Each structure stands twice: as structure tokens, then as C-alpha cells.
């Protein structure tokens with residue numbers, strides 16, 4: 001080793017979580033030509049320092065593999081950064097002032113667009129049109145909520161869309177109404193399309209700018225690879241192809257092609273063609289996103305047993321399964337046989353079960369495959385289904401930030417689940433049952449910060465900057481920090497088929513790393529969620545560098 005050419009970059013004197021199979025620790029790491037050439041004690045790595053080697057003295061700070069987000073929407077997140085952005089400040093209030101400011105500063109926009117409002121900020125989780133009319137009476141307003149499953153619109157938007165008391169609910173959604181049947185200002189799920197189809201298209205330039213902003217935002221949090229959970233041809237796909245072909249895509253990206261639930265097997269051929277035509281540079285569209293259900297807060301999550309009425313009684317509503325399970329039993333084996341990865345969105349226990357059943361059908365039809373199906377969100381899992389993740393080789397794709405007692409959980413979810421509330425986000429049970437755990441943020445639904453997410457996975461309490469609930473949410477399901485870190489590194493790398501190149505810090509792998517401002521594993525150093533990334537490297541090149549990196 002010492003006879004080799006000097007390294008380009010050496011990090012030394014740190015706490016390096018290699019995340020190799022032995023979960024070993026090192027204090028130093030050397031990089032040459034974008035690859036890791038040494039990992040070990042300082043004494044073994046220092047001889048690789050030459051006159052032109054950049055040396056970063058870590059002084060006890062933690063280095064991890066670059067984080068990988070297994071379910072995220074960077075283009076959408078970037079677009080909301082460009083528009084009326086309610087995510088940041090609206091957790092505690094309805095955000096009227098932000099909307100007002102945005103409308104005043106964008107007098108020429110024909111539509112006020114944006115999103116990120118928080119259901120718990122509104123009575124019953126459903127904001128009203130009059131409140132928007134007061135701020136923006138003259139132009140249509142369309143604002144999605146922070147989980148993207150509902151939209152808040154003003155009277156002008158309802159009028160342009162022709163939505164009245166006489167308008168029927170679409171099959172895949174619901175118009176929130178007053179007792180007289182007139183639309184009150186919230187559109188759920190498929191009902192959003194009634195207004196959304198009127199919006200001006202995002203221009204290619206806006207989409208590319210959004211992806212640039214989204215990528216930048218992820219890199220700032222140490223994220224070096226991700227799975228984009230919705231790729232549609234005219235929006236996300238365009239942006240990735242544009243950036244990838246110009247070499248501007250620095251992150252490694254797997255794209256999950258959106259399964260249109262209004263169509264059937266005919267779209268599979270198009271997926272094959274799009275995979276062939278759009279795989280460029282670091283962009284690989286090798287996954288298919290199957291949106292199985294909605295969310296629990298508006299009762300569109302698909303449940304095995306009906307929702308409660310919130311007062312100890314029951315209803316006859318079991319939510320909506322958006323993709324027909326009989327069709328799914330044909331389509332999932334078909335996409336698996338073509339080498340596509342099924343990426344399910346499943347919130348309710350019926351949606352989780354239907355996803356597992358579909359993979360079981362694929363296993364029966366095709367035998368074992370390397371497509372690595374994964375189920376994202378996994379909010380409610382029937383206990384009988386937990387061992388099936390391991391049995392069927394399905395990864396659990398967890399969004400740990402949601403596993404907390406916050407208003408959305410305590411006011412809008414638990415009262416309607418009854419005893420089933422204890423089946424929520426069973427991360428430790430899944431791990432104990434041998435499932436691969438991957439993790440993701442679902443940004444812009446929630447924060448893109450993996451360190452914040454890991455804080456939640458470990459504490460099951462929100463860190464102070466997210467609003468700080470004081471009661472631990474289902475304490476038996478807390479993970480150890482190293483397992484949460486595995487979720488954001490090796491686990492997600494496996495889901496992304498990137499584990500040969502990335503996900504752990506080992507000789508020969510790409511030098512994708514995150515440098516954290518402290519020893520993340522020292523509980524005396526403060527809350528996990530207080531830590532921040534000060535340097536992000538991809539192939540040994542800094543994509544984010546804080547002045548504190550060399551300090």
C-alpha cells in the first residue's frame with residue numbers, strides 16, 4: 001500500500017462508520033481517482049499522504065457512507081421551493097401570511113401554486129375556500145397538502161373547474177363538501193385532478209431548475225444517491241434526462257416509473273422502451289411505482305377492517321385500493337420477469353398485504369429474482385404479514401419521521417384506528433424478523449434530512465426543530481442508531497442495486513461520503529437530530545463543503 005501513488009484525499013482522526021458487513025470502525029480513509037484505496041487506523045493511511053493530497057483532520061467527527069434516500073421526490077420538492085412554499089413554517093399554523101406574501105410578490109402569475117400545508121392546522125384536516133378567497137379573490141389558487149394526497153383551492157379555482165354541488169366524486173377521490181353539497185375547498189386524491197388539469201404545464205426550464213435545487217438540497221443533507229419515487233414522462237423524466245446528458249446529475253438515481261392505475265398491462269411495453277431510451281449517466285429508470293392506496297388521515301388508506309368513527313364506534317369504510325388486486329397478480333409477475341423492481345406505496349394493512357400477495361404471485365411465476373421489491377411507508381402492517389417480508393425477500397422502505405406522536409397522528413389517525421394503532425411503523429419487529437430495512441424521507445412530504453429521520457427512528461420522538469412531542473411512540477419499535485444508519489446506507493443501496501459500488505466504505509468502492517459535524521454516536525454530544533452534515537463527497541469530489549469541514 002505505501003508503495004502506491006499518494007492519495008488525492010485523506011480523512012484522518014475520525015470516527016468512520018464503514019457499514020461493512022462486520023460493521024467495523026476506522027479512523028482514517030484515503031481516496032484516489034474517486035475510489036477508496038484505504039480504510040483503517042491513522043497509522044495505516046497516513047503514508048498515502050503526498051505533497052498534493054488534501055488532508056481533512058476530522059478531530060473525532062463521524063464519517064459515514066453517503067446517505068441514500070430510498071423514496072424521495074426531488075423534482076416536486078424543487079418545484080415547491082420555486083413556488084408558494086408552505087412546508088417550512090406551516091406546521092403550527094395555516095400559513096395565510098406566506099400565501100399573502102407570495103401572491104403579492106408574484107402579481108403576474110395566472111395561478112397561485114404551491115403546497116406543504118399541514119392537515120392538523122385546520123379543523124377536521126380540511127381547509128376552506130373562503131380563507132383563501134380572503135387573501136386571493138381574483139386568481140385561482142391550488143395548494144397541495146404536505147403529503148400530496150389533497151389540495152386546498154379557492155372559489156376561483158372551483159369555478160374554473162366547474163365544480164359545484166352537482167359534481168359527482170370521481171371513483172378515485174372525494175370532494176370535501178358542506179352539508180348542502182357545495183364544495184368547501186379541499187379536494188382529496190383523484191378529485192385534485194379536476195383542478196390540476198387546468199394548471200399551466202411546468203416548463204422544461206422550470207423542471208430542470210427544480211431538479212437542480214432538489215439535488216442541491218439532498219446533497220446538503222449528505223445524500224449522494226436516491227430513488228425518485230414518481231417518474232412521469234413529461235416532467236421528472238425530462239428533467240433527469242436533461243441533467244444527466246449534460247453531466248449535471250451528480251447524485252446516483254434510480255427512477256421509479258409511475259404505474260398509471262387507469263391503465264393495465266399495455267403500459268409495460270412503454271416502460272421497457274423508456275428504460276432503454278432514458279438510462280443516461282447516473283440515471284437508471286429500473287423501478288416501477290405502484291401506488292396501492294392513499295393515506296389514513298383522509299380514510300383513503302386501504303384497511304383490512306373498517307375505520308373507526310373516532311368515538312369508539314365503527315364505520316363501513318375500509319379505504320380505497322387504487323390498483324385492482326386481480327390485475328396486480330398479473331402485472332407484478334410481468335414487470336418482475338422483465339427485470340423491473342416493484343416499488344409499492346402501501347399505508348394501510350390491506351394495501352401492504354396486497355403488495356406482498358403480488359410479490360408472492362411473482363415468486364410463484366418467476367422463481368427468485370434480483371428485482372428487490374420494496375414496500376414504502378408501511379404505516380399499518382397486520383402482525384401476520386411481518387414475517388412475509390423476509391420470506392418473500394421484500395425490503396421494508398421506512399419513512400421514520402412519521403413515527404411520532406404529533407397532531408396528525410394523535411388527532412387524525414389514532415382515534416380512527418382503535419387498537420390497530422399499535423401496529424404502526426413496526427421497524428424493530430421487521431428487523432427482528434429478518435427484513436432488509438431501507439429508509440427514505442418522502443421529501444417534500446417531510447424533511448429530507450436523514451439525520452433528523454434517524455433521530456426519529458431511534459427516539460420515536462420528534463426533535464425540537466420538528467416540534468418536539470414528549471411521549472415516545474411505541475417504544476418497542478425503536479431502532480439502534482447503527483441500524484437506522486444501515487437503513488440510510490447499505491439498506492437503501494441494496495434497494496437501489498448500488499451496493500457493489502456504494503453504501504459502505506470499503507477499499508475499491510466509490511468514495512461517496514458524508515462528514516458530520518460531531519461524533520454522531522456520542523450521546524453526550526447532544527440529540528442526534530442536532531447534528532449536521534459539513535461535507536458531502538461523490539466519487540471523492542466535494543459536492544457540498546461547509547467552512548467547518550476543515551475547521
Ligand SMILES: [Zn+2]
Pocket residue numbers: 071072073229442
Ligand atoms: Zn412518496
